[in-house]
Amino acid sequence: MTTSTPNHPPARAPSRPWRLSLSDPRVAGLFWQVLVVAVAVAIVAWLWSNAVHNLSVRRISTGFAFLGREAGMPIADSWIDYSPKNTYLRAFIVGIVNTLRVAAIGIVLATVIGTLVGIARLSSNWLLARLAAVYVEVLRDLPLLLQLLFWYVLMQGLPAARQAWKPVEGVFLSNRGLILPSVPLYEANWWTILALVAGLITLHLIRRRLVAQQMLDGRARPAWPYALGLVVALPLLVSWLLGASWSIMLPELRGFNFVGGLTLAPEYFALLIALVTYTSAFIAEIVRSGIQAVPRGQSEAAKALGLKRGFVLQHIVLPQALRVIIPPMTSQYLNLTKNSSLAVAVGYQDIVSIANTTLNQTGQAIESIALIMMVFLTISLGISLFMNWYNARIALVER
């Protein structure tokens, strides 16, 4: 009997016969869908036929075959080997690397600065809170491109290499950009770094195990002996065994330019400053509202239990605030990455700038813009997937 099983799904209404009339919702739905799709397809087909016609008139061959040709395009600032004799494909790869390097470093710096400013806005020190508020308000209400041009003009106004500012020994700020001391990395150094990373991962796994054991019997087990062994002793041992040298290479002025050290070109530096300060203002607001979203009673209850301030922040307030913070933070990271395309305005050769030059040189407009879109859609997808994974990890597990 159907009534004896309480979880039985309700009997479906008998399906009515189809009527060929728009008052039948199923027919109407089908009709509208077919209509909209047909219109969309017709528009795309019309645009496409125009494009094919125009391209044949201008004698531009479609397709990505041009990627194999010699680019003949100089790129000043590149982290991988490149010369104008290389192909367009290689130029595009240089562009992608340049985009990623400004976006990745920008995201890290903007997060750090934004979090600090966001916490400062909630400070009990009136002056600090006011200063942070002014920082946020001014940076948020000016167009990023204006800020970028402003920083770039300031960079160009810096003294020449010979009269460079030297705030600290080995650091030079001039119209050639920011020059920092660097540590040359040889094979032995890379092995040491690898050992450090491996040590960190192992430490993380061990800590997880220790916490799981603590959950069972309530006894706290210290993790610091493992930390000492894996993160300090192991890399030191590897470094000593392989004889890695960690001497710092100070840049020095020879003639009109600097030799040695790490150079951040003025274009890169201006773009990085503009992106970081602009995005950090938005992140500060996100962090502030995230912290404010945690009810005051939570931290008061924790203090009443006698927990220490740092512990309360780390274990009570932050985990709850992060749930509010992560989703809008993701869109800020995406914005920063997309905004890095403003590089073209100051002549930093990111993917958009290189695609634009390619477009002007070869006339392959559709392919170049399709490549830009593909690169950004891939990066956006990557960031979204990572942040969604992280968000799912910290999400509230409700019983």
Added chain:
Amino acid sequence: MSSVVHLPQDPLPIGPRPAPRALGGQFTAWLRANLFASIPSSIMTLLMLFVLGKAFIGLWQWGIANAIWTVSGNDTSACRALRGAGACWAVVPEKYRFILFGTYPFDEQWRPALAVVIFIALFAVSSRRSFWHKELFLLWAAALIVIGCLMWGGFLGLSFVTQDRWGGLPVTLILATFGLAFGFPLGIVVALGRRSKLPAIRSLCVLYVELIRGVPLISLLFMASVMFPLFMPDGVNIDKLLRAQIAFILYAGAYLAEVVRGGLQAVPRGQYEAADALGLSYWEKNALIVLPQAIRHVIPPLVNTFIAFFKDTSLVLIIGIFDLLTTAKTAIVDPAWQSFSVEVYVFVGVIYFVFCFAMSRYSRGLEAQRGTN
């Protein structure tokens, strides 16, 4: 006799003790509470005061004490002699007409100026809750038509001015306002489409929104300036400003659609069901019941999107359209004034800031109002 113990009815109440008198009056008390509450806080305050003082003195010397406010003609030698020790504000009175109105015919520049005034009046009127009626749409339509007539001219003795001579603040305001005026309805339709039960329509809307939001605005502007002519039949030539405007409308549509969708999700299910029970059609249900509630929910984020959008119009600099930022950048190409870009950027920065700050204040006011409701 019962052995009832009489408790005293009213034990003598002990009144609260008066708060200890703050030493040195209210101001010192405030200082102590807000600036010198603890030793780290005091150190921080002193450090900040020191840095602020230095910055203030530096800015004062550059911007006011050593600054030069006027020069005669194009003779900027006095400014150059300062070698960056003082600002050359003389560039502003010299160039402001070009920065604000671009290459619009000089004697006719009262027309774009009037257009700017109409824009600002339109925004001011639209921000008042008491004006949120159907008539506001008519007002917008009328104002935008009047602005178009003013800018183009060609009647009543006004000379005709082609779009490539337009420039400066009116172009920025036109791009932003027309982008919103057309992008907002588009966004509403797409947001409804994204929540539609019809799979083909839903996926088209998702595709549109995600494609536009996934790529930088610059690539859309490149498309408008380089690819668009390729996609048009022979002989069809659409003006560059209009092409950029179309790109902005599509861009605004995608972002506004997401905001509106958030509002739609906040409308309780019962509202939809009640509208269905009343026998309203799909469009009646959305126009009369759902959208008014949904949009009210998302007014603060909508204003924030407007602010972002207003700032984003400056990106047309990259495809060479003369908006406020482009005219500013062009004004300092003049060799005599070349090294005074910072002053010009500060000038346009103030204009952008005034618009955006007004909007963000307004948005915060709305949020506060909602909070008290």
